[in-house]
Amino acid sequence: MPPSPSRTPAKPTGLDCRLAVLGSDVRLTPHRREVFEVLASSTDHPTAYDILDRVKSRSPGMSLATVYNCLEHLTTAGLIKLVHLERGQSRYCANLHEHIHFHCETCGKVIDAHPTTDFDPAKFWNLPAGTKIARTDLAIHGTCSKCAAQ
Amino acid sequence: MPPSPSRTPAKPTGLDCRLAVLGSDVRLTPHRREVFEVLASSTDHPTAYDILDRVKSRSPGMSLATVYNCLEHLTTAGLIKLVHLERGQSRYCANLHEHIHFHCETCGKVIDAHPTTDFDPAKFWNLPAGTKIARTDLAIHGTCSKCAAQ
DNA sequence: TTTAGAATTAGAATGATTCTAACTGCATTG
DNA sequence: CAATGCAGTTAGAATCATTCTAATTCTAAA
Numbered sequence: 001m002p003p004s005p006s007r008t009p010a011k012p013t014g015l016d017c018r019l020a021v022l023g024s025d026v027r028l029t030p031h032r033r034e035v036f037e038v039l040a041s042s043t044d045h046p047t048a049y050d051i052l053d054r055v056k057s058r059s060p061g062m063s064l065a066t067v068y069n070c071l072e073h074l075t076t077a078g079l080i081k082l083v084h085l086e087r088g089q090s091r092y093c094a095n096l097h098e099h100i101h102f103h104c105e106t107c108g109k110v111i112d113a114h115p116t117t118d119f120d121p122a123k124f125w126n127l128p129a130g131t132k133i134a135r136t137d138l139a140i141h142g143t144c145s146k147c148a149a150q
Numbered sequence: 151m152p153p154s155p156s157r158t159p160a161k162p163t164g165l166d167c168r169l170a171v172l173g174s175d176v177r178l179t180p181h182r183r184e185v186f187e188v189l190a191s192s193t194d195h196p197t198a199y200d201i202l203d204r205v206k207s208r209s210p211g212m213s214l215a216t217v218y219n220c221l222e223h224l225t226t227a228g229l230i231k232l233v234h235l236e237r238g239q240s241r242y243c244a245n246l247h248e249h250i251h252f253h254c255e256t257c258g259k260v261i262d263a264h265p266t267t268d269f270d271p272a273k274f275w276n277l278p279a280g281t282k283i284a285r286t287d288l289a290i291h292g293t294c295s296k297c298a299a300q
Numbered sequence: 301t302t303t304a305g306a307a308t309t310a311g312a313a314t315g316a317t318t319c320t321a322a323c324t325g326c327a328t329t330g
Numbered sequence: 331c332a333a334t335g336c337a338g339t340t341a342g343a344a345t346c347a348t349t350c351t352a353a354t355t356c357t358a359a360a
Contacts, residue, residue: 029307029356048347063309068348070307084234087317089347100275105284113275121290125250125263130295134255137289140271145280179338198317213340218317220338237348239316 034059035070039080039094045101045110047089085110085139100137104144111144184209185220189230189244195251195260197239235260235289250287254294261294 028036038054039046046054052067071092074080083091085103093101095112102111121127121136178186188204189196196204202217221242224230233241235253243251245262252261271277271286 027306027357031308061309063311064347065310065349066308069309073307082237084237087232087234087240090237100271102277102281111278113277115274116276117274119274121250121288124265124267124269125288125290126266127252127263127290128261128295130298131252132293132298133290134292135290137287137291138271138275139287139289140275140277140283140285141287142284143282145278148280148282177337181339211340213342214316215318215341216339219340 031059031062031066032070032073034062035067036074036079036094039074039092042094043112045083045091045093047091049089051092083110083137085141100140102140102142102144104147105141106143106147109144113140181209181212181216182220182223184212185217186224186229186244189224189242192244193262195233195241195243197241199239201242233260235291250290252290252292252294254297255291256293256297259294263290 034055035051038051042050042054044050048064048067048071051071052062052064055062055067071080071082075082075092079094079096081093081095083093083101085091085101091110093112097114099112099114102113103109104111119136121133127133184205185201188201192200192204194200198214198217198221201221202212202214205212205217221230221232225232225242229244229246231243231245233243233251235241235251241260243262247264249262249264252263253259254261269286271283277283
């Protein structure tokens with residue numbers, strides 16, 4: 001056993017650098033970087049499998065297990081968001097701005113919608129006194145403008 | 151068992167009666183009735199497996215496949231709601247009043263919260279023109295009053 | 301360089317849900 | 331009332347998403 005475990009706050013050197021966003025703390029390994037970059041350049045809320053697919057051109061050897069692993073770390077660090085809209089696969093999203101999701105029931109697309117004004121759920125719903133809100137997830141289901149036009 | 155006369159498209163007779171709620175149209179077979187009643191008397195948003203468990207005392211032979219089948223029909227008919235809050239099992243809910251879900255990240259409980267005033271998402275988020283809203287799902291995650299008190 | 305711990309991997313395991321094919325029972329038809 | 335047909339039901343298989351496991355590789359500190 002190590003007598004002096006003197007790597008407490010782990011110094012950012014080499015690969016052990018950290019993404020300077022939101023004060024998060026993830027080791028930015030090459031794979032995590034790939035996954036994050038793929039997600040950051042996607043607006044369609046890809047699934048883990050979609051992400052593997054897109055990452056493969058740059059990192060042909062990456063496995064689905066690693067994608068899940070990276071997504072988990074990035075999610076925990078608050079760098080990306082996990083989105084559940086339907087049964088089945090989870091979707092991921094790197095839009096860090098406050099937003100909600102619109103899901104088109106016809107074409108299946110998921111569209112981000114950004115707030116135009118402050119929203120406080122406690123003003124609209126009767127939550128028991130003492131409830132502490134950490135985050136809210138609003139999903140709107142319907143028909144997107146494109147599908148509605150047909 | 152009540153034998154009975156004709157049925158043009160389908161007349162409520164014997165088992166072939168329909169639940170007179172919301173103008174829905176489901177054949178209310180004994181199993182569907184059991185599933186619905188179990189759900190209607192639950193406030194904890196049970197999973198399919200939970201429901202099977204509770205139904206078993208009354209219908210010992212029912213299978214999980216039948217529970218899923220019933221839930222699917224009841225959901226399609228709008229008699230119950232499917233709730234997705236986390237990865238893993240789906241939850242179901244027979245609260246037909248407009249409401250949202252509060253999910254306690256500490257104890258895992260899901261609590262219904264009812265509206266105190268009208269809520270129009272289009273007032274708060276910038277949806278593309280032409281978007282048609284069918285329904286909105288709001289999930290609030292945090293700590294319930296009980297857990298917060300500790 | 302050595303070493304401990306973290307990251308990565310393939311493949312196995314798990315868990316939730318859906319599918320399949322056979323069977324049952326009710327209700328309309330003959 | 332018997333025959334027929336279809337919806338409902340079933341067990342178990344199949345599928346799909348995700349997590350776990352155990353072995354291996356990599357990184358950074360000592």
